[in-house]
Amino acid sequence: MKEKIITVLKEQKKALSSIEIAQILQLNNIDDTKMLLKTLVEMENEHLILVNNNNSFSYLDPQIYLTGVVLINKKGFGFVRINNQQEEYYVGQKDLKDALDNDEVIFRLKKNNNLDKSKKIEAEIVKVIKRKTEYVVGVIRKNKENHQTLEILNVKLQQYCGLITNPEQYSENEIVKGFITNFNPKKNIIEVKVTEIIGNLNQPGVDILAVLYEFNIKTHFEPQVLEEANHVASFLAAPEELTRRRDLTKDIIVTIDGDDAKDLDDAISVIKTANNTYVLKVAIADVAHYVKENKMLDQEALSRGCSVYLIDRVVPMLPEKLSNGVCSLNPNEIRLVMCCEMEISREGKVLNSEIYEGYIKTKARLTYNNVNKFFNDQPGEISSEVQEMLKMARELYQVLARRKHSDGALDFDLDEPKFITNQSGKIEAIVPRERGEAEKLIESFMIRANETVAETIFWMDLPFIYRVHQQPKEKKLRDLYEQLSLLGLNIKGKLENIHAKDIQTILEKLKNYDNFKVLSALFLRSMEKARYSPVNDGHFGLASTCYTHFTSPIRRYPDLLVHRLLKQYLLHNQVGVKILEDTRKTVSFASEQSTICEQKAMDCEREVNKMKEAEYMEDKIGNHYWGIISGVTGFGIFVELENTIEGLVHIRDLKGDYYHFDERTLKLIGEHTRKEYFLGQKLKIKVKNANKKLRQIDFELVRGK
Known part of the structure; x- marks a missing residue:
């Protein structure tokens, strides 16, 4: 039946009603007509046909109608991209139909009447397949008629007016979450049913809470999940459990974390052997011992994917009873661990390794600050035995750093913001985050452990979850090299079979340029x-042929799954055909789910940072700062200040000329004066405006240099 319907719709080349299709197919009895209607519904659900407003059907030719995800800019237009493809197509506001940001859609390409080949091909949305934005977050307001409306806070939906379908006694300035019941893009109206009150707009911390709701990130645990956490936490290192594990309590093992960290999931120990090699033990909290597969805690952790770290809080993947309690490697307490023990040569090569269950009692809870002070010969309160271990750890770190550099590992050396807050949570300063030797040491040891674990299972050819980073696409590299040459840099880079070492070499040549940060970006x-991914494609950026995430099971679900797989394969030898088939499905689903959750957490963190940066700059309007141009677009230039804050100088605020955007050279060029604004150029700006709601900062130029 499906094939016959498709043939009819192809031949007619127009939309047909069900009656017209039945007539052409000569369906004369009731049963055949019922079968036709049932088949048409199935075909619509399978996106083989499209139903218009007149209930007529047309064929969605897969050569013409494509499936993808639309990303909508807060200015109203968007771009649609076919899944797993690099090419994206511009979608004007009138061609978005009723699509919202991140929706899965059917679209078709428009005829290109534009002779300018540099501009993106345009597309129009035909149908929304799956709505990804189901909820909005907003502030209760009252209009002139004293009716309640919703001022939507989602940045990409602020052009719409929110109409509340269940108006009750909500107070003005309350922030609420609401389910989208209807969407009218022509009138710019979103109808919303309020489902939850988040808090008052003026209440400290509610602004960040609202962003968490905006990204649909869970902020609390259900009672039954907390109950299970309390139950499993009560079985703390039972004697019979310790007897079957390796005792590491006599080792000089320490944790090194940030000052405020409470979820301590990794500890290290280094000794030097008589053969002049190093033995590195990376002991990781054995979360898998407490969080069993398919239990409520496991399902909750999988749905969250990872902990979310924001300016004033952590939204944990696991309840605090586990994350900050029984699983956290707190000082001088017995804790269960999975340990990756490696003997490493003076050249940084792992000579042999072993992965096993153990238990530890850390000798100290160190911070990056006090270890960096020790490395810089500043006085501190680290015991002599721990100091000796840290000296050997520093030696090993330098060995591993040289090895990684030799392999070609990339370091883009870009600044990240650090928000300094007072006791009431108000931001007092924003500065670039510093990465000292202690931070790099721990990162280096974790990378080596992750590689060792991944290599161990890879060579066993068993289902596993890998952390992959593929080599850059040829088109992106070609565009990059062209941009560099137009900036006056004669860079001859490879396009095919590129290795991380090739990029590393170029970055090192550019290191001394004043605009290196911009070039690195x-x-x-x-x-x-x-x-x-369940498939090992290597990690390009780390120059690793095999990589996974093993070292943070308290805050990342893939690490928890890796621990579970290590126990399954190495300790219990569960490698039967049926077991491996089920494991392969689990790994595949967890890979996709964890990638989605990680991206959502990163997007949330970025929006919170932008919001708080705008809030921080609200009382600095009129102040002057130096910065460099970090981005050039058709609507203006982005300028990054020394404290990492970025703002826009809109093209209308570039006085004295009319400026044109050259997309090839990434420059704005004055029509009459030929004055240029380009990447890396140093400028002095004045803060023109800062809008916390829009998460936007505007600058204007004082003078260039």
Whole structure:
């Protein structure tokens, strides 16, 4: 029946009603007509046909009608991209139909009447397949008629007016979450049913809470999940459990974390052997011992994917009874661990390794600050035995750092913001986050452990979850090299069979340029995104042929799954055909789910940072600062200040000329004066405006240099 319907719709080349289709197919009895209607519904659900407003059907030719995800800009237009493809197509506001940001859609390409080949091909949305934005967050307001409306806070939906379908006694300035019941893009109206009150707009911390709701990130645990957490936490290191594990309590093992960290999931120990090699033990909290597969805690952790770290809070993947309690490697307490023990040569090569269950009692809870002070010969309160271990750890770190550099590992050396808050939570300063030797040491040890674990299972050819980072696409590299040459940099880079070492070499040549940070950001944007995968494609950025995430099971679900798989394969030898088939399905689903959750957490963190940066700059309007141009677009230039805050100088605020955007050279060029604004250029700006709601900062130029 489906094939016959498709043939009819192809031949007629127009939309047909069910009656017209039945007539052409000569369906004369009731049973055949019922079968036709049932088949048409199935075909619509399978996106083989499209139903218009007149209930007529047309064939969705897969050569013409494509499936993808639409990303909508807060200015109203968007871009649609076919899944797993690099090419994206511009969608004007009138062609978005009723699509919202991140919706899965059917679209078709428009005829290109534009002779300018540099502009993106345009597309129009035909149908929304799956609505990804189901909820909005907003502030209760009252209009002139004293009716309640919703001022939507989602940045990409602020052009719409929210009409509340269940108006009750909500107070003005209350922030609420609501379910989208109807959407009218022509009138810019979203109808919303309020489902939850988040808090008052003026209440401290509610602004960040609202962003968490905006990204649909869970902020609390259900009672039954907390009950299970309390239950499993009560079985703390039972004697019979310790007897079957390796005793590491006599080792000089320490944790090194940030000052405020409470979920301590990794500890390290280093000794030097008589053969002049190093033995590195990376002991990781054995979360899998407490969080069993398919139990409520496991399902909750999988749905969250990871902990979310924001300016004033952590939204944990696991309840605090586990994350900050029984699983956290707190000082001088017995804790269960999975340990990756490696003997490493003076050249940084792992000579042999072993992964096993153990238990530890850490000798100290160190911070990056006090370890960095020790490395810089500043006085501190670290015991002599721990100091000796740290000296050997520093030696090993330098060995591993040289090895990684030799392999070609990339370091883009870009600044991240650090928000300094007072006791009431108000931001007092924003500064670039510093990465000292202690931070790099721990990162280096974790990378080596992750590689060792991944290699161990890879060579066993068993289902596993890998952290992959593919090499950059040829087109992105070609565009990058062209941009560099137009900036006056004669860079000859490879396009095919590229290795991380090739990019590393170029970055090192550019290191001494004043605008290195901007150039490095260009390189970073040309890279692919790292993700989780059941297939080992290597990690380009780390120059690793095999990589996974093993070291943070308290805050990342893939690490928890890796621990579970290590126990399954190495300790219990569960490698039967049926077991491996089920494991393969689990790994595949967890890879996709964890990648989605990680991206959502990163997007949420970025929006919170932008919101708080705008709030921080609200009382600095009129102040002057130096910065460099970090981005050039057709609507203006982005300028980054020394404290990492970025703002826009709109093209209308560039006085004295009419400026044109050259997309090839990424420059704004004055029509009469030929004055240019380009990446890396140093400028002095004045803060023109800062809008917390829009999460936007506007600058205007004082003078250039």
